[in-house]
Amino acid sequence: MLGQAVFAAGLVGAVVLTASREGAGAGAVLLVFTAGSRLAEYVNSTVTQTQFYRSIWLDVSRRLAWLEDFAAAERARADRPVPERLDRGIRLDRVSFSYPGGERPVLDDITLDLPAGQVVAVVGENGAGKSSLVKLLCRYYAPTSGRILVDGTDLASIAPADWRTRVSGAFQDFFRFEYPVRQSVGAGDLPRIDDAEAVETALARAGADDLVSGLPHGLDTQLGAAWENGVDLSHGQWQKIALARGFARDTPLLLVLDEPTSALDAEREHELFERYAQAAREARHDGSGRITLLVSHRFSTLKMADLIVVLDGARLVEQGTHAELMARRGRYHELYSIQASSYRADVSS
Ligand SMILES: Nc1ncnc2c1ncn2[C@@H]1O[C@H](COP(=O)(O)OP(=O)(O)OP(=O)(O)O)[C@@H](O)[C@H]1O
């Protein structure tokens, strides 16, 4: 305010001084007046922008300080090591969850056993809570109430960073890491980010080896059209890279595949899921007790799971094998039948 008053006084002074000078015409006065007004606009917009950036900076600093305190408190609480292997499995014990700021629970009083060594499928309509369940298991969020027990140890007492060294996965929403293929896949297991052999194994697990052999510089091909000599991929190909990244770790305790193949056709997804289930069965002998969690809307690809869990409007409504759930003629039977008949209609039309 004071600044503006001083500026206005200065401008009036300049106009008066110019007008009082001998030989100064109306043009000179007008020029001084216009230049002064323009200068005032620049000064005003600079002040506004500075205030804007200052408020952002303060806001970001406050959030960062909160995050650091939160992380420190979490670290202090997390004093248990991540287990070497799973003997019994993971148990959700009366778990409810609402997103921060959300009123409604997106998971409501879920009690569920994910047995060690098994392939577990989660099904349910859009918004049923499947991905939210996955996020809790990855420890991206903590339950609002109830506990997740890993072989009896509360997941909240295991440091998130340690837990995630033993969790692998590919998700519905994936990120396009515009690095050379090697690092874009290797980022799934940071200590081995440049390890060609590990990356090739991951690509083979994801069925993406043919994709790389078609690229101009193989593993060293830069991804992303914005980069020099960068190659852009189709949506499905990017998803395969993300899938391979999800397979980069050799011995995860939990492997989560949350609709990681939505960009592929049903037949290809079926083939891949069969392969994961086979790998999971073979992993039963490696002693890690790995749990493989599959989420998909394509029921036919999930039939082979050892356990199928049905979520409906935030609640767990049924669980069992495909045969058990079909015999029950409940929610699973209903969803499965709707999809099977629409698929038949598609095929016959
Ligand atoms: N980050 C978030 N913040 C607030 N609410 C969210 C968030 N993510 C999901 N939700 C809400 O939580 C509910 C469950 O969503 P979730 O993503 O778990 O469903 P889903 O079963 O995976 O669905 P889909 O089959 O569409 O993937 C939905 O009502 C959704 O709107």
Ligand SMILES: [Mg+2]
């Ligand atoms: Mg989802």
